Amino acid sequence: MKKLIWPGSTQLAPVPAVLVGCGTEPDSYNLITVAWAGTVCSKPPMVSISIRPERYSYALIRESGEFTVNLTTAEQIRAVDYCGVVSGRDHDKFKETHLTPLRGSKVAAPLVVESPLGLECRVVQTLELGSHTLFLAEIVAVQVSEEFVNASGRLELEKAGLAAYIHGHYHRVGGAIGHFGYSVRKKPGPVVRR
Template structure:
């Protein structure tokens, strides 16, 4: 059976799905769900989010120069979806979804307390790309929920039940299949 050829499109799936929190100059906080996100650089730590210019959070992030990437979990999936389909122009998403604003340690944008990881970012650049503009963010702080630290002080995100997004669907992650470098690791004799 041969492969079907499709017009150009993004087929890099699954993707992390995150809730990005931000706050405007009048101190009104908002959350936008984003699947176009990822790591750009390790040192300095840089990430990106891509947002359509017509989205309510776009101008908030552009004008404040700050945002927080909040990782999502199976427990948060309904809230994740709501924050992606409702506009902050019309509804207070923190209130409607019973999410707790927690002050950032570095940025003025709030963190979402219920998230296991909050990545505080400052906008370094905005790149117009077409339907979305890419916000390049320098990571200025990472906050992790201590209940996911093991006895060796290693963070175990898998215990938080993280979720991913693929073609309009949310999925939980499955079993661990290996760890970095396992394919070349020498076996004990």
């Protein structure tokens, strides 16, 4: 395959389209859409998000040291887009998108009731990187919708219709094509088809 060489840029994709909840009191609750989010460590469980300092949510997270990361679904994508293009300085995003805030169990920042899974996070380090500030946080609790946990306790997020972001466009996450470690199994497992 012939390759083109481009200057260094943010081409990593797909990335999650998540709603980050911030603020510590119901009258200050806000949501911001973030695509630059990801898991960075398993012990302790940690996640990072990157936000521009001029965004309203930036100050809320800096002040409280807490936020939530809420996975989103394809059905919620209009609300997800809206929360990324209007400012919480001027809009009550929960009210305007008809999403329901839920105070965290370990943090004061709000989760989104309609999200299939939400991470409650406490900031452990902040890195000023240039256009964005990275908030590195420990995941102190996870809230998951019961409907995505099967009878044996396995989380089945593949049933949620999760949303992803690819270079300016939202996409529904597709079907499974394998599982971790299947390439080295001694006995071949079942073929996964879409």
